[in-house]
Amino acid sequence: MAVIELRDVAFRQPNGVVALDGVSLDIDKGEVIAIVGGNGAGKTTLLKHLNGLLKPSSGTVRVFGKDTREQSVAELSRRVGLVFQNSDHQLFSETAEAEVLFGLRNFGFSEDEAAKRTDEVFRYFGLEHLRKRAPLTLSGGEKKRLCIAAVTAWNPDVLVLDEPTVGQDYPSKLRILETIRRLMEAEKTVIVVSHDLEFLWPLWARTVVMIAGKVVRDGDPEEVYSDSDLLESAGLRQPQLVTISKMLGRSPSFRNVSDAVHWLERREP
Amino acid sequence: MAHLLAEGLRFRHEDTPIHRLDPRVKLLISIALFSISLLTTDLYQLAIAFCAIAVPAALAKSLRRLGKVMSVSLTFAAFIFVINLVFSYGLYRSATLTLRFMAIVASTSLFFVTTSPDELEYVMRWFRLPRDFVFAFVTAVRFVPVLMLDLTQIIDAQKSRGLEMDKGGPAKRLRNLIPVLIPLIVNALVRSGELAEAMESRGYGAVKNPTSLYALHLKSRDYAALLVTVAVWAGVLLCFRVV
Numbered sequence: 001m002a003v004i005e006l007r008d009v010a011f012r013q014p015n016g017v018v019a020l021d022g023v024s025l026d027i028d029k030g031e032v033i034a035i036v037g038g039n040g041a042g043k044t045t046l047l048k049h050l051n052g053l054l055k056p057s058s059g060t061v062r063v064f065g066k067d068t069r070e071q072s073v074a075e076l077s078r079r080v081g082l083v084f085q086n087s088d089h090q091l092f093s094e095t096a097e098a099e100v101l102f103g104l105r106n107f108g109f110s111e112d113e114a115a116k117r118t119d120e121v122f123r124y125f126g127l128e129h130l131r132k133r134a135p136l137t138l139s140g141g142e143k144k145r146l147c148i149a150a151v152t153a154w155n156p157d158v159l160v161l162d163e164p165t166v167g168q169d170y171p172s173k174l175r176i177l178e179t180i181r182r183l184m185e186a187e188k189t190v191i192v193v194s195h196d197l198e199f200l201w202p203l204w205a206r207t208v209v210m211i212a213g214k215v216v217r218d219g220d221p222e223e224v225y226s227d228s229d230l231l232e233s234a235g236l237r238q239p240q241l242v243t244i245s246k247m248l249g250r251s252p253s254f255r256n257v258s259d260a261v262h263w264l265e266r267r268e269p
Numbered sequence: 270m271a272h273l274l275a276e277g278l279r280f281r282h283e284d285t286p287i288h289r290l291d292p293r294v295k296l297l298i299s300i301a302l303f304s305i306s307l308l309t310t311d312l313y314q315l316a317i318a319f320c321a322i323a324v325p326a327a328l329a330k331s332l333r334r335l336g337k338v339m340s341v342s343l344t345f346a347a348f349i350f351v352i353n354l355v356f357s358y359g360l361y362r363s364a365t366l367t368l369r370f371m372a373i374v375a376s377t378s379l380f381f382v383t384t385s386p387d388e389l390e391y392v393m394r395w396f397r398l399p400r401d402f403v404f405a406f407v408t409a410v411r412f413v414p415v416l417m418l419d420l421t422q423i424i425d426a427q428k429s430r431g432l433e434m435d436k437g438g439p440a441k442r443l444r445n446l447i448p449v450l451i452p453l454i455v456n457a458l459v460r461s462g463e464l465a466e467a468m469e470s471r472g473y474g475a476v477k478n479p480t481s482l483y484a485l486h487l488k489s490r491d492y493a494a495l496l497v498t499v500a501v502w503a504g505v506l507l508c509f510r511v512v
Contacts, residue, residue, distance in 0.1 A: 053425050073428045082429040088459070089419070090426040092451035102448065106431030136455060150430065 002026040003158055003189055004050060004080075008059035011045055011213075019045040020056070021213040029157075030187040032180070034200045034221075037210035038235025043193045044085075046210070047160055050191070052076040064157075078107050081156030085163040087143035090150075091135035096127065099135050100150045107154050117153050125149040125179070141172030148179060158189040165196045173199055197225060201239040202256060209234050222252050279414055280385050287329035291491040292388035293395060295380055298325060298494070301502040302376035305509075309369050312361075314509055318372045321505060322379065331382045338378045339371055346370055386411045391485050400479075408464070416457060423452045 004027040011020040019042045027033055037043050048054040049061050052068040052075075061068045063076055084090065093099040100121055104114035122128045125145050130138060135146060144164060152159065164176050173196075180203060183190050194200055200207070200221075207224040209217040211234050217224055224230070225242045241260060245253035254260040282288075287295065302322050309315045326332050346367050353363035384392075386407050393403040424434070427448045434445050468474075487495075 048425065051429055053428060072433070074431050074433050077429050077431055082426075084422065084426045084429070086422065086426075088456055089423045089452055090430065090448075092448045092455075103430040106433070154431075 001029055003029050003064055005062040005065075006049070006059070007062075009049060009056045009061055010058045011042075011049070011054060012057045019213050020049075022059070023213070023215050025208065025215065025218070027158075027189060027191065029189055032184050032190045032192070032203060032205040034203065034205045034207045035191065035193045035210060036195055036197065036200065036207060036234065036236060038195060040212075041210040041234070042213040043210055044162055045213075047082060047162055047191070047193060050076075050158070050160055051080045051082050053082075074106070077156070078154065079156055080158040080160060081151040081154070082160045083148050083151050083162065083164065085166055087140070087147045088136075090147060091143060094134060095132050096135050096138070096146050097122075097131045099146060100153050103150055103154050109154070117155075121149045121153045124152075124182075140167050141169065141175065144168060144172065145175060145179070148176075152183075158191065159183060160191045160193075162193045163195075164192065165194060165199050177202065195236055197231070197236055197239045201225065201241060204255065209236075226251075226253060280382065282385065283330060285329045286490070287325055287331075287383050289490070290494055291485060291487055292384050292392045293485060294487070294491045294494050294498070295384055295388075296392055298498050299376055299380035301498050302379065303373060305502065305505050306369060306372035306376050308506070308509055309365070309372065311365060312368070315365065315368045315372060317505060317508065319375075321501060322372065322375050326375070326379055329379070329383045331379070334382050335375050335378055338382075339375055342371060342374045387483075391481075391483065394481070395485055412457075412460075415460075416453070419456050420449070420453055423449050
């Protein structure tokens with residue numbers, strides 16, 4: 001069953017710019033999907049349609065079968081959790097703990113239940129040592145994980161991450177990747193928006209490519225990432241493992257570095 | 270509402286005869302229109318004042334934007350109207366005073382709608398205002414759109430976390446502002462710190478009297494505009510019988 005269903009969605013900004021142009025997309029339960037594209041391709045605009053922050057100028061967005069026009073942002077956010085790119089745009093509490101409690105209280109969880117979920121989420125994300133810290137004093141990576149934790153706390157059915165890797169160092173990226181993997185195992189629907197294909201490659205997720213407000217490709221990662229021309233016109237860089245696989249004439253591409261090493265070792269005379 | 274005002278007053282580059290004028294001339298036009306608006310006492314004079322404002326606004330293709338600014342001032346205008354009515358100045362007098370307020374708003378907005386932050390800086394420097402003061406003022410003006418963008422993104426982020434801004438009684442609504450205002454202020458502070466560092470690394474304050482790449486020069490069209498402005502201004506004042 002499609003949890004999210006977009007039909008010919010167009011969105012025109014108040015200044016007349018067409019940010020989305022005939023986007024149709026079905027996202028199934030438990031699916032992990034990457035939305036990629038260069039700056040200004042309409043990725044963030046698309047995300048804002050998923051929890052009703054924006055309503056389409058034409059076409060329909062259905063979340064769990066219901067038109068987003070008929071629901072409030074709060075109702076939709078309960079099921080579709082959005083984590084925005086800039087952590088500093090949402091952290092405001094005195095402690096990390098209060099930051100997590102904020103969403104839980106907004107969605108009407110009882111104090112007992114909220115406390116229980118807060119405990120769980122801090123444990124789950126390995127942030128227990130930061131519970132009493134002021135969010136604004138945390139490092140970039142810690143802030144990002146706290147933001148993801150604060151949304152995951154109310155257990156939305158769909159988690160949407162907007163450019164989670166921007167400004168993150170390599171260890172932080174790995175942690176975010178790990179987080180996404182665990183959500184995948186928990187059969188959550190996860191939507192990741194990014195232009196960092198190197199980060200997305202190991203996820204091996206269905207990939208939607210956007211250029212100028214249009215979906216130009218929707219396919220499996222092997223197909224999308226080996227199309228160099230497509231990536232170039234979308235302003236994206238091919239993951240190195242795919243480039244190397246192509247150079248060596250190997251298909252499908254290496255999933256990770258150890259795959260590549262094994263293959264090369266076996267070829268040695 | 271604040272959004273509408275910022276949108277209305279925000280400068281947009283446009284190529285019109287008014288936009289091309291020397292900013293000092295634009296300031297003079299605005300002052301002339303302001304003084305005309307200030308001196309109106311009846312509906313007939315107000316009609317003249319509004320026409321005098323509408324002509325340069327139309328030339329600057331800014332009628333709609335002035336309309337936006339004025340629609341924001343409507344709340345305050347309504348307030349003026351009611352207060353005057355309560356203190357029994359009569360319907361006619363109250364209406365005149367209210368319209369006069371609108372004319373004043375329109376005449377002053379015309380300057381800000383047609384003058385870029387850069388030009389504003391040149392004018393203030395021409396008046397020999399202290400450089401630091403000029404810079405601070407112009408930066409504040411320039412940062413309004415940036416802060417508005419921050420604000421919408423923050424509101425989006427908090428709404429996505431279940432914040433319902435216009436729910437609950439007055440006390441609750443006030444509390445609802447905290448998750449929005451704190452990130453806004455923190456971001457503005459961080460940004461101002463970064464700006465200060467960027468300015469210092471580019472040599473701000475290295476010399477006492479820095480030179481300017483662009484100097485204000487009156488061109489023939491500026492003189493022409495000056496002449497027309499003074500003529501219209503004098504004509505209107507004669508018409509108002511204040512001279």
